[in-house]
Amino acid sequence: MAPLGAAKVGLFAAAGASGMVYAGYFGGGYTSSRVDTVDKFLFSDDSRTTLATGLSSAIRYIAGMANAGVAGYFGGGDTGSPVDTVDKIAFSNDGISTLVATLSSALYAAAGVANAGTAGYFGGGQNGARTDTIDKLLFSNDSISAIGGVLSAGRSLLAAMANSGTAGYFGGGTEVGYVDTVDKLLFSNDSVSTLGATLSSARQWGAGMANSGTAGYFGGGYEPPEVDAVDKLLFSNDTISTLAATLSATARIPAAMANSGTAGYVAIGYTGGASATVDKIAFSDDGISTLGTGLSSARYAAAGVGNSETLA
Numbered sequence: 001m002a003p004l005g006a007a008k009v010g011l012f013a014a015a016g017a018s019g020m021v022y023a024g025y026f027g028g029g030y031t032s033s034r035v036d037t038v039d040k041f042l043f044s045d046d047s048r049t050t051l052a053t054g055l056s057s058a059i060r061y062i063a064g065m066a067n068a069g070v071a072g073y074f075g076g077g078d079t080g081s082p083v084d085t086v087d088k089i090a091f092s093n094d095g096i097s098t099l100v101a102t103l104s105s106a107l108y109a110a111a112g113v114a115n116a117g118t119a120g121y122f123g124g125g126q127n128g129a130r131t132d133t134i135d136k137l138l139f140s141n142d143s144i145s146a147i148g149g150v151l152s153a154g155r156s157l158l159a160a161m162a163n164s165g166t167a168g169y170f171g172g173g174t175e176v177g178y179v180d181t182v183d184k185l186l187f188s189n190d191s192v193s194t195l196g197a198t199l200s201s202a203r204q205w206g207a208g209m210a211n212s213g214t215a216g217y218f219g220g221g222y223e224p225p226e227v228d229a230v231d232k233l234l235f236s237n238d239t240i241s242t243l244a245a246t247l248s249a250t251a252r253i254p255a256a257m258a259n260s261g262t263a264g265y266v267a268i269g270y271t272g273g274a275s276a277t278v279d280k281i282a283f284s285d286d287g288i289s290t291l292g293t294g295l296s297s298a299r300y301a302a303a304g305v306g307n308s309e310t311l312a
Helices: 010-017
Strands: 023-027 038-042 048-050 063-067 071-075 086-090 096-098 111-115 119-123 134-138 144-146 159-163 167-171 182-186 192-194 207-211 215-219 230-234 239-242 255-259 263-267 278-282 288-290 303-306
Touching: 023 086, 023 255, 063 119, 063 159, 063 255, 071 134, 071 303, 111 167, 119 167, 119 182, 159 215, 159 255, 167 230, 207 263, 207 303, 263 303
Parallel strands: 063 111, 063 303, 111 159, 159 207, 207 255, 255 303
Antiparallel strands: 023 038, 023 303, 038 048, 063 071, 071 086, 086 096, 111 119, 119 134, 134 144, 159 167, 167 182, 182 192, 207 215, 215 230, 230 239, 255 263, 263 278, 278 288
């Protein structure tokens, strides 16, 4: 994997040279009430701290994506009613602000993908009816607009991940019933197509993250019942297989983020009750282990963003 910026955007290399601390963040979620908490996991040693400043509101069913080397974004969600707001976390100092621009509609249970250095996308979700709309957030000025390409159907409770520089993938979720569909969003022209390959089962409430340039992963979810399976999508040919290793528990409404080139992290979510457990998937061999330190509190329906050290 090339150092972030060496093959993509030069300013990222400068950021790394200036002492950027690479970490992943899990924000929002729900136990017996919604939370605004943001937990930070350092990729160097997997240690966890909780940011002093949380999201702009206590929220669940939020979507996340990141402009690696610069900022992460948490969009939409449920604060008691659906919202169209997007919070931004600056990776340089962990400062959190709310964008002036908003999503094209208030919604929850969407999913996010990012083309680092260029734009991020929030797709699907619902507010009464499920939507097929995909909103695009330009990283240059944090403006938001809906693209012409749409998902293959109105869908919520889906998962997503991206092969930065190439394409984003939106997998599973619920339409009228649960689906195993994976839609592919080409970053070159914002067009959307549906893969011939599908997830190993129709399910909603999963989570996605990626080893950019190599493969993406969809983990957990609800068929019913809850599942511990992790499906792997090879970016070279868009084929999907299921890992031999599984998550540490059958779970729904997990959250995920990744240190591309090294490992992915899955906050397990709901296992019959809220969980604080965080599993780690090593990209070198697809082995799964559980971190010694989990979230600061048990919760589900959170979102993850990762400030990756490398991208393909």
